[in-house]
Amino acid sequence: MVNRRDDLLDAAITVLGEGGMRALTHRAVDAAAGLPAGSTSNYFRTRDALLGAVIDRFVARERAVSEEIVARHLPTTAAEVAAALVDMAREQSGPHRTLTLARYVILAEAAIHPPLRAPLLAGGDRVRAYFLNWLRLAGSRDPERDAPPIMNHFVGLVLHQLAAPDPAFDPTAEITALVTAVLRPA
Numbered sequence: 105m106v107n108r109r110d111d112l113l114d115a116a117i118t119v120l121g122e123g124g125m126r127a128l129t130h131r132a133v134d135a136a137a138g139l140p141a142g143s144t145s146n147y148f149r150t151r152d153a154l155l156g157a158v159i160d161r162f163v164a165r166e167r168a169v170s171e172e173i174v175a176r177h178l179p180t181t182a183a184e185v186a187a188a189l190v191d192m193a194r195e196q197s198g199p200h201r202t203l204t205l206a207r208y209v210i211l212a213e214a215a216i217h218p219p220l221r222a223p224l225l226a227g228g229d230r231v232r233a234y235f236l237n238w239l240r241l242a243g244s245r246d247p248e249r250d251a252p253p254i255m256n257h258f259v260g261l262v263l264h265q266l267a268a269p270d271p272a273f274d275p276t277a278e279i280t281a282l283v284t285a286v287l288r289p290a
Contacts, residue, residue: 113161121202163227186280
């Protein structure tokens with residue numbers, strides 16, 4: 105079944121990921137979706153309505169990608185946590201590059217448009233919960249302490265790969281060294 109609303113929102117995510125916030129217009133979304141002019145405004149009368157719906161759709165799509173990756177991994181060691189993060193970094197900077205770029209565009213917009221923060225934080229909380237569980241399973245004595253340096257480094261690593269793509273991108277050694285150092289036995 106075709107869901108035109110989701111098609112429009114997916115097209116809007118593509119517009120954001122490929123052109124940034126300034127590119128997000130009703131007309132650009134219509135064009136990206138291959139639909140007649142005015143289609144997007146029939147569903148979303150204002151840019152704010154469009155952006156709010158885009159965030160909801162974006163969070164749902166990112167959750168699906170995260171759950172797909174989580175289903176492939178149940179890490180119980182630091183090395184397995186690192187392998188899962190390497191997989192995630194490759195997914196986010198490769199096949200899901202446009203979705204990841206859209207996330208960064210939306211995050212930057214949320215910095216100056218506070219009403220966008222709540223749905224983004226709720227989506228991020230779900231990913232954080234998965235990650236904290238991974239750290240617990242891998243033996244972390246304090247996942248709340250251990251998560252931020254790993255997660256923040258991961259975010260920066262992916263952002264760098266998106267900004268300056270390296271065809272030979274292989275974060276295995278870097279991520280493994282960090283996760284092993286943070287989760288080292290006491």
